[in-house]
Every structure is written in C-alpha cells, then in structure tokens.
Amino acid sequence: MNAKSISAQWRPAAILGLLVLLxxxxxxxxxxxxxxLTEILIFTxxxxxxxxxxxxxxxxxxxxxxxxxxxxYAVGLLAKYLGxxxxxxxxxxxxxxxxxxxxxxxxxxRTHGAYFLILTLSLxxxxxxxxxLWRRVTGGDDGLPGIPTPKLxxxxxxxxxxxxxxxLTLIVVGIAIATIAWVVRSPxxxxxxxxxxxxxxxxGLGYPTWTLKYVAYALAGxxxxxxxxxxxxxxxxxxxxxxxxxxxxxxxxxxxxGGAGTFWGPAIGTILVLLLRYEVSAFTQRWVxxxxxxxxxxxxxxxxxIVRLPNRIREIRAQLRREAPLPRPTxxxxxxxxxxxxxxxxxxx
Amino acid sequence: MAVPALQLEHVSKVIGGLTILEDISLTVQPGxxxxxxxxxxxxxxxxxxxxxxFLPATRGRVLVFGRDVTxxxxxxxxxxxxxxxxxxxxxxxxxxxxxxILIALLRGRHSPLGLGGLVERDREIxxxxxxVLEEWGLLDVSDVEVRHLPHGYQRRxxxxxxxxxxPKLLLLDEPAAGLAVDEIPAFIERLKQxxxxxxxxxxxxxxxxxxxxxxxxxxxxxxxxxxDGTPDEIQQNEDVQAAYLAGxxxxxxxxxA
Numbered sequence: 001m002n003a004k005s006i007s008a009q010w011r012p013a014a015i016l017g018l019l020v021l022l023x024x025x026x027x028x029x030x031x032x033x034x035x036x037l038t039e040i041l042i043f044t045x046x047x048x049x050x051x052x053x054x055x056x057x058x059x060x061x062x063x064x065x066x067x068x069x070x071x072x073y074a075v076g077l078l079a080k081y082l083g084x085x086x087x088x089x090x091x092x093x094x095x096x097x098x099x100x101x102x103x104x105x106x107x108x109x110r111t112h113g114a115y116f117l118i119l120t121l122s123l124x125x126x127x128x129x130x131x132x133l134w135r136r137v138t139g140g141d142d143g144l145p146g147i148p149t150p151k152l153x154x155x156x157x158x159x160x161x162x163x164x165x166x167x168l169t170l171i172v173v174g175i176a177i178a179t180i181a182w183v184v185r186s187p188x189x190x191x192x193x194x195x196x197x198x199x200x201x202x203x204g205l206g207y208p209t210w211t212l213k214y215v216a217y218a219l220a221g222x223x224x225x226x227x228x229x230x231x232x233x234x235x236x237x238x239x240x241x242x243x244x245x246x247x248x249x250x251x252x253x254x255x256x257x258g259g260a261g262t263f264w265g266p267a268i269g270t271i272l273v274l275l276l277r278y279e280v281s282a283f284t285q286r287w288v289x290x291x292x293x294x295x296x297x298x299x300x301x302x303x304x305x306i307v308r309l310p311n312r313i314r315e316i317r318a319q320l321r322r323e324a325p326l327p328r329p330t331x332x333x334x335x336x337x338x339x340x341x342x343x344x345x346x347x348x349x
Numbered sequence: 350m351a352v353p354a355l356q357l358e359h360v361s362k363v364i365g366g367l368t369i370l371e372d373i374s375l376t377v378q379p380g381x382x383x384x385x386x387x388x389x390x391x392x393x394x395x396x397x398x399x400x401x402x403f404l405p406a407t408r409g410r411v412l413v414f415g416r417d418v419t420x421x422x423x424x425x426x427x428x429x430x431x432x433x434x435x436x437x438x439x440x441x442x443x444x445x446x447x448x449x450i451l452i453a454l455l456r457g458r459h460s461p462l463g464l465g466g467l468v469e470r471d472r473e474i475x476x477x478x479x480x481v482l483e484e485w486g487l488l489d490v491s492d493v494e495v496r497h498l499p500h501g502y503q504r505r506x507x508x509x510x511x512x513x514x515x516p517k518l519l520l521l522d523e524p525a526a527g528l529a530v531d532e533i534p535a536f537i538e539r540l541k542q543x544x545x546x547x548x549x550x551x552x553x554x555x556x557x558x559x560x561x562x563x564x565x566x567x568x569x570x571x572x573x574x575x576x577d578g579t580p581d582e583i584q585q586n587e588d589v590q591a592a593y594l595a596g597x598x599x600x601x602x603x604x605x606a
Contacts, residue, residue, distance in 0.1 A: 182467070185467045185468060185469065186467060186468065187455040187468055189468075190448065190451065190452055190455065190468055191452065191455070193441070193443075193444065193448075194441055194444075194452050197441040197442060197443055197444065198439070198441060200403065200439075201435070201439040201440070201441065202441075202452070203403075203422070203423045203424045204401065204403075204423060204424075204427075204432070204433055204435075204439055205424075205427065205432075205452060205453050205456050205510065205511075205514065206424045206425075206427030206428065206456045206514065207424055207456055208422075208424050208425075209424065
C-alpha cells in the first residue's frame with residue numbers, strides 16, 4: 001500500500017472540505033474567533049511566501065518583514081494621502097514588494113546561508129529606520145492609523161463587517177495560495193529544490209540558478225507584500241512593528257515549526273503560533289516561553305516539521321513491528337546484453 | 350579537418366596568487382577519448398572545472414566545438430553539449446531518483462525558468478523519465494531518496510541525468526573512484542561502450558582504466574602539461590616515468606595484486 005498515492009487521492013476532497021469549513025465559519029464562529037481566523041489566513045500567506053525562499057530554495061531570509069511592511073505602508077500611504085480603493089492599493093502593494101525585491105536582490109543574492117540571513121536582516125532594519133525616522137510621511141512610531149477597512153460590496157448588509165472582511169481575505173489569500181501551489185509544483189518549483197540541495201549541481205545541468213533565485217525572491221516579495229497590505233487593512237493601522245525583524249523571525253518560526261519546504265507546513269505553523277499567542281496568553285503571559293518549548297521539541301523530534309507527524313508515527317510503528325521504515329533498494333535488475341550501449345556506465349553492487 | 354570538440358588555448362588559472370594551471374593548450378578531436386592524468390595536486394580537477402565553467406580561466410581561451418565559451422557561465426555551456434560528472438556523484442540527495450531524472454529532463458524541455466505547467470501532469474516528461482529509469486536499471490529505486498542509495502547507484506543516477514541531456518562532450522572526474530578492484534573490468538567495458546560520436550575527457554587515477562580506455566593521454570604536473578600522446582608514447586616517456594607514472598603504476602598494481 002502506498003501512503004503517498006492515498007494522500008494524493010484524498011487531496012482534492014480534503015481541500016474541498018477545508019474550503020467548505022472556511023466558507024461557513026462566519027455563521028458558526030463569534031466575532032473574536034473569526035478575526036483570529038482572518039489573521040491566521042493573512043499570516044498563512046506570509047509564511048507560505050517566506051517558505052518559497054526558506055523552504056524551497058533554501059534561502060534563510062530573516063528580512064521577510066521588509067516585504068510585509070512595504071505592502072502595509074503602501075496600503076497605508078495610499079489610503080491616507082490618495083484614498084486609493086482597496087483592489088488598486090493591494091495591487092500597488094504587490095508591485096512595491098516585487099520592486100523592492102528586484103532592487104535588493106542583486107545585493108542579498110550574492111550570499112548564502114548565514115550571510116544571506118544577516119543581509120536580509122539588515123535590509124529590513126534599514127527600512128525600519130526609514131519609517132521610524134521619516135515621521136512627516138510615515139508617522140514614525142505612531143504609524144498610520146485610520147486605514148478604512150475595505151468591504152465586499154455584494155455582501156454589504158448581509159453579513160457583519162468582520163465577516164465581510166473575512167470573506168475578502170479568504171478570496172485574496174485563497175487565490176494567492178492557489179498560485180503558490182502552482183508555482184512550487186511547476187518545473188520552476190522543482191528547480192528551486194535543486195538549488196536548496198546543491199546549487200552548483202543544478203547549474204551543471206544547465207539551469208541559470210542565479211536567475212531562478214532572483215525570480216523566487218521577487219515572487220516571495222510580492223506575496224509577502226500582499227499579506228502585509230491585507231494586514232494593514234485588517235488592523236486599520238500600519239506601524240514600524242509590521243516591518244520589524246521580530247515579525248520576520250516569527251515568520252521563520254511558523255515555517256520551520258510547520259515544515260519548511262512542504263506546502264501545508266507553513267499553514268500549520270501559523271495556526272499553532274497564533275493559537276498559542278491568543279489562547280495561551282488568556283491564562284499566562286508566558287506564551288512565548290511555551291512557544292519556545294514547542295519549537296525546541298519540534299526541531300528535536302520532528303526536524304521536518306509538524307506536517308510530517310503522521311509520517312513519523314507511521315515510521316515509528318513500522319520500527320516497532322521490526323519493519324524497515326524506509327524502502328531500501330532491492331538487488332539490481334537483471335540486464336540483457338541487447339540493452340543500449342549507453343546504459344549503466346558504472347555497474348555496482 | 351573537423352572542428353575540434355575541445356580546444357584549450359594557453360589557459361591559466363591563478364587562485365589567490367597561487368598558479369594552479371599554467372599555460373595549458375590542448376586539442377581534443379570529436380569522438381576522441383582523452384585521459385588527463387597526473388599526481389595529486391597537479392590541477393586535473395581544476396582543469397575540468399575551468400572547461401565546464403565552474404571556475405573562470407584567469408588567462409587563455411576555451412573553445413567547445415569551435416565556439417568560444419571562455420566567458421560563458423557553466424549553465425550556458427550545457428547548451429553546446431558539455432556536461433560534467435563529479436568526484437562525489439552530483440545528485441540531489443533529498444530528492445528521489447525519479448525527481449533527479451525529471452530535473453534533467455525538464456531543463457532539456459522547458460524554457461529555463463519553466464514557470465508553466467505542473468510537473469506531475471506533464472505526461473510526456475513522465476513517460477520519458479520512466480524510459481530513462483528503465484534504461485539505466487533504476488526503476489526499482491525510482492521513488493527512493495537518492496541519499497539512501499549506495500555509491501554505485503548514485504553514480505548511475507548522475508550519469509543517467511546527464512545522458513538525458515544528450516551530452517556531446519562529457520567530462521568525467523574520477524568516475525572509478527570508490528569502485529572495488531574487482532569492479533574495474535566491468536567498468537572499463539561500460540566506458541568502452543559509450544557511443545563513438547560522444548567526446549569524452551576523463552580524469553582518473555586508476556591506470557588500468559586510463560590505459561585501456563584512452564586514445565590519447567595528457568599528463569599534468571604542477572599545473573602544466575608535461576606530456577601529451579598516445580598511451581604507448583606516454584608509457585615510454587622518461588619525464589612521465591620520472592615524475593609520476595612509475596610510482597603510480599607500481600603503487601596501483603601492487604595494490605591491485
């Protein structure tokens with residue numbers, strides 16, 4: 001029995017079920033949980049956009065809040081100074097995020113690993129400094145309050161304002177996530193994994209690895225800015241906290257906790273982090289400590305993230321039954337002399 | 350005379366003030382099997398990396414099938430049919446055998462960015478991957494992550510991926526390294542069965558492999574060409590004997606006996 005094919009078989013049904021649940025949520029949930037769910041949707045998009053870099057391409061960005069904040073400030077500034085309608089403002093936010101990535105990419109993408117992490121961190125700190133100090137335009141540490149919440153016109157008067165914005169978020173995030181799914185399952189997505197595994201080997205197969213990273217960085221920037229723009233509308237406010245590296249670090253925790261390089265991992269990580277924040281903080285101030293413990297345990301016991309928990313349980317059960325947990329190569333197939341000459345330059349074992 | 354498959358013109362490579370390769374010129378004809386030998390540190394692997402584009406040449410020119418590729422990055426050199434294997438098999442360890450083959454096939458098929466279409470829905474590419482896996486005897490391990498495979502299998506995955514891109518000039522960097530002594534004869538047979546229209550440049554320490562496979566041999570010593578000739582000429586060359594071969598032959602054969 002092949003576990004992979006079973007999960008593939010059930011995937012459409014599971015996604016449909018999830019979609020139905022998300023659609024009926026406003027009729028079931030009171031206002032407060034519904035707004036938490038809205039926030040979960042927004043941060044799922046944020047974590048998934050970071051996952052393109054961190055999980056798929058193996059680029060550990062600690063500056064992804066730069067894009068989130070750029071999207072947020074784009075929306076905030078447009079709302080405050082121009083009164084731009086939300087669809088256009090969100091579009092501009094995405095373009096601003098992509099533009100920031102295209103401008104900064106040539107600098108940060110010269111590096112790998114820890115150096116990439118530090119450079120992206122510096123990038124977000126530079127932007128933080130700008131919004132902090134440029135008080136006249138950005139409002140400094142007061143931020144930009146009073147951003148009007150956009151509403152879906154066809155739902156006006158039929159559902160509460162909270163539910164209306166929830167549906168708007170659901171549509172935008174849903175479409176964005178669907179396109180991310182399409183990107184990571186395309187040849188481009190497979191090539192990104194090749195970069196994570198060994199950039200040089202991938203180049204040896206003829207892939208323009210730098211260009212691939214640049215495009216991935218721009219895409220991640222665009223999606224990150226979209227999440228930031230939505231969040232600014234959600235809060236009705238944008239401030240330096242939304243561009244701070246702390247937020248980038250939180251995104252990193254969400255991705256790694258849930259499962260970097262897996263599609264649904266970041267969503268699971270986001271749900272966990274936000275539920276801990278809002279539920280655990282109701283009875284203790286020390287929710288961050290609990291998050292830290294959960295994070296350490298996950299990294300130690302489930303290094304590939306919580307999304308792999310079912311696989312891990314299967315493996316352990318297989319081990320208990322004294323079965324090999326992983327498929328092992330069997331003896332090489334018998335080869336006939338008539339096979340093509342180029343076959344098997346090396347024969348071994 | 351036909352355009353040479355590979356031409357190096359006065360190629361030098363200096364890394365941090367240290368001359369690794371000095372004024373190397375050589376010509377490899379289409380279909381030729383050329384071995385590059387020399388003691389450790391002679392610059393053999395560096396030379397392959399300069400040819401493949403992973404290291405830029407400090408001076409000199411590299412021509413592949415008459416085209417000057419000196420300034421081209423490694424990934425563009427694949428377009429002229431140049432592919433290279435690694436001392437450690439250049440495979441993606443966390444990916445399955447099938448995904449390793451798919452990555453190579455997709456490069457051959459899609460635009461370099463390949464943003465379109467889902468890999469799993471691409472019937473044509475899946476069918477070709479299946480073909481490659483079967484040809485190379487990798488079907489049994491097609492869904493196993495490559496890191497679980499033994500060295501010989503990883504080597505096979507590496508070669509299968511490169512052959513999927515139809516190399517015209519194949520650079521092999523110590524492909525026999527890691528093979529047991531009794532596996533060498535079968536390995537030599539495999540090498541000899543490579544299609545004759547493919548040019549092969551081989552860096553190898555096993556003299557048995559080199560002398561039974563190569564049409565011509567280039568000997569590197571301290572980053573420079575010490576000798577260049579047919580296997581017989583090289584064997585009788587006194588400089589080569591003095592610098593390398595006697596010791597290498599004695600050592601290898603004693604080890605093998």
